Amino acid sequence: xxxxxxxLASGGGTNLQAILDYLDARGDARGATVSxxxxxxxxxxxxxxxxxxxxxxxxxxxxxxxDEMARVLESHAIDYIALAGYLRFVPTSVTRQWRGRIVNxxxxxxxxxxxxxxxxxxxHQAVIEAGVRLTGVTVHFVDEEYxxxxxxxxxxVPVRPGDTPEVLAERVLAVEHxxxxxxxxxxxxxxxxxxxxxxxxxxxxxxxxxxxPASR
Numbered sequence: 001x002x003x004x005x006x007x008l009a010s011g012g013g014t015n016l017q018a019i020l021d022y023l024d025a026r027g028d029a030r031g032a033t034v035s036x037x038x039x040x041x042x043x044x045x046x047x048x049x050x051x052x053x054x055x056x057x058x059x060x061x062x063x064x065x066x067d068e069m070a071r072v073l074e075s076h077a078i079d080y081i082a083l084a085g086y087l088r089f090v091p092t093s094v095t096r097q098w099r100g101r102i103v104n105x106x107x108x109x110x111x112x113x114x115x116x117x118x119x120x121x122x123x124h125q126a127v128i129e130a131g132v133r134l135t136g137v138t139v140h141f142v143d144e145e146y147x148x149x150x151x152x153x154x155x156x157v158p159v160r161p162g163d164t165p166e167v168l169a170e171r172v173l174a175v176e177h178x179x180x181x182x183x184x185x186x187x188x189x190x191x192x193x194x195x196x197x198x199x200x201x202x203x204x205x206x207x208x209x210x211x212x213p214a215s216r
Contacts, residue, residue, distance in 0.1 A: 003079040003188040004035040008086035013037075013046025014173065015084035015105060015180055020053050022181035031189035036076045040065050040088050069094050080188050083142060084180075087119060092144050100194035102142040103187055105180040107172045109136040109154055114147030124165040124172065133159050135168070137175045139183040141194050150200045152192055153183045 007016050016037060023030045037050035042059035050057045056076070058064070064072050070093050073081065083090070083104040095102060106114055107123050113135070118126065127135045136156040141149040157172050186192045192202040 002030060003032045004077055005032045005080045005082055005184070005188060006036040006038060006073055006076065006078040007034055007046070007050075007082045007084050008038050008090070009046035009084045010039060010041055010044060010087040011046065011085045013044065013049045013084065015176055016046050017049055018177035019082065019084070019181045019184060020049070020055075023185070026185070031185045032080065036073075036078060038064075038072065040086070046084070066091055067093065070097055073098075080184075081142075082180075082184050085120075089146070090142060095142055095144055099143075100141060101187070103152065103184055104140055104142050104147075104149070105176050106138045106140065106147055107135075107169070107176060108138065109134070109156065110138040110140060110147055110151060114138075116146050118147070121165050121169055124168045127159060128163060128165060128168065135159055135172060137172060137179050139180055141200070150194060150198055152187065152200055153179060155179050 007019065009016050020034055023032060023034065034055050036056050036058065037046055038058040038060050039047050040060050047057045047059065058072060060069070060072070065088055069091050073094065079101065081098050081102040083102070090102070108114060108127065113123050113126050134156050136154055138154045139152045141152060143149040155175050157175055159168060183192070186202070192200060195201055
């Protein structure tokens, strides 16, 4: 029996699509199924992607974005949660109940360029303004603070001379699409776990890394 995953998204849902495509390609060997897609925006493109894929959707109202979120997830028997461009703070009741079973992808090498207000194009703008030559993607467990949970996997992406935030964002997003589904499945299969001491145990098996677009 595969793990039931809820994906929370606020925008177009390209990471959701990457997860769906990856799990479809895995066929009977997949370790997870996306059973619910929820968004704080009724017009989010992620909900349309989910509907086209036959996945149940929920447009979260004010209460469901807060104290009622856990009940929504429980009503769908959700085992794991994946944040995919979800721009709201996840209630503490949820992060505690799903401790070690809720993950996020962030478009930088955390702890650099993370925290409140650091999302989307803002991250890439900050990277370029800082003059660093290496950024990347981080998949991490979610806790009560933005972008501070234990790290599951990272992959570097070069910052090239002349990069604009938009060009860099495209390069980083391609790596997100490759890394996030693999790391999520590793967690859902129990190959990567979060211990009581806050340490991450196990390593994701990611042979896809050798074809990552970061080298382009």
